[in-house]
Amino acid sequence: MTNIHVVWLQGQGCTGCTVSFTNATHPSLADLLTGFIAPAEGVILDFHQTIMLPWGEQAIQVLDEAQEGQLDPLVVVVEGAIPDESTARETGGFWCLSGEKDGEPITFSERVDRLSEKAALMVAAGTCASYGGIPHGRPNPTGAKGLLDYLGRNWKSALGIPVVCVPGCPVHGEHLAEILAHAVLAVREVLPLPELDKEHRPVHIFRHTAHENCPRAGLFADGKNSHEFGEPNCMGLLGCKGPIAHCDAPKRGFIEGVGGCTTVGSPCIGCTEPEFPDRPYSPFLAKAPASFFIVEKIHGIGGSLGAVWSRIKRRKI
Numbered sequence: 130m131t132n133i134h135v136v137w138l139q140g141q142g143c144t145g146c147t148v149s150f151t152n153a154t155h156p157s158l159a160d161l162l163t164g165f166i167a168p169a170e171g172v173i174l175d176f177h178q179t180i181m182l183p184w185g186e187q188a189i190q191v192l193d194e195a196q197e198g199q200l201d202p203l204v205v206v207v208e209g210a211i212p213d214e215s216t217a218r219e220t221g222g223f224w225c226l227s228g229e230k231d232g233e234p235i236t237f238s239e240r241v242d243r244l245s246e247k248a249a250l251m252v253a254a255g256t257c258a259s260y261g262g263i264p265h266g267r268p269n270p271t272g273a274k275g276l277l278d279y280l281g282r283n284w285k286s287a288l289g290i291p292v293v294c295v296p297g298c299p300v301h302g303e304h305l306a307e308i309l310a311h312a313v314l315a316v317r318e319v320l321p322l323p324e325l326d327k328e329h330r331p332v333h334i335f336r337h338t339a340h341e342n343c344p345r346a347g348l349f350a351d352g353k354n355s356h357e358f359g360e361p362n363c364m365g366l367l368g369c370k371g372p373i374a375h376c377d378a379p380k381r382g383f384i385e386g387v388g389g390c391t392t393v394g395s396p397c398i399g400c401t402e403p404e405f406p407d408r409p410y411s412p413f414l415a416k417a418p419a420s421f422f423i424v425e426k427i428h429g430i431g432g433s434l435g436a437v438w439s440r441i442k443r444r445k446i
């Protein structure tokens with residue numbers, strides 16, 4: 130099988146998504162790189178500035194080769210947001226660089242532009258890369274954007290594949306590892322690409338809200354609320370944004386099935402959503418808009434009445 134080349138770029142981010150990705154276990158980074166999943170073998174991580182061995186000119190040469198189309202097929206993973214360099218140029222500066230060529234700095238946005246022309250697939254790893262994340266929080270002084278807005282929602286790769294977003298702050302390591310393995314199979318035309326929602330997230334991971342996946346949802350339904358951190362009940366009154374954020378971490382866990390924000394007593398802060406970290410997800414410990422809880426309660430009451438009614442009907446039969 131043809132080798133698949135992966136170039137992982139890091140822009141306006143904190144490297145937290147890289148750390149999270151290296152903690153993935155099903156599959157792990159080692160599984161992906163050593164061909165443990167047979168149909169997804171032949172993945173070569175050509176460039177990742179945090180974990181690669183080459184450095185300096187040798188490392189930048191890999192990016193140049195990718196830009197010239199020598200690494201084909203090419204999957205580009207972006208971590209971190211992309212700033213608007215035009216505002217930095219007004220004062221003769223720059224926001225974010227990605228190496229240099231002949232002594233001239235190359236901006237991160239320029240790197241994304243060039244590599245996106247050659248990519249079979251562009252994957253946004255984490256919320257910064259997907260939608261701008263923390264760098265684009267108000268007042269967004271650098272004009273930061275995620276890949277989806279930067280390239281445009283209608284952008285398609287040479288293979289006709291749109292930007293795939295795997296948000297999370299940090300990205301869930303297994304979400305990303307799973308999607309990368311899936312993407313490799315899609316580039317090889319073994320599997321279709323996963324269905325994406327309107328924010329370009331894989332539906333099978335982000336279909337349900339954290340609230341729907343939360344182990345405390347039964348306590349919410351019973352009206353049992355935590356009033357202080359450390360109490361074992363629903364954290365809606367402590368600012369949990371689970372009802373308005375799409376994430377399966379409370380059910381899946383974070384590493385090896387362990388963790389997941391609400392599971393371990395931390396309110397959800399909505400880090401997988403395009404508006405994060407702005408309203409309605411912040412202030413993080415302010416209560417989410419009441420309308421969501423009211424609608425949930427009405428659904429809950431409707432569901433309970435429906436269940437009672439069906440039991441009554443069954444007795445009659």
Ligand code: SF4
Binds near residue numbers: 255256262263297
């Ligand atoms: S999404 Fe969060 S963890 Fe990932 S690079 Fe951005 S700030 Fe860091």
Ligand code: SF4
Binds near residue numbers: 344347
């Ligand atoms: S509001 Fe938060 S803590 Fe409460 S059930 Fe929903 S997700 Fe879980």
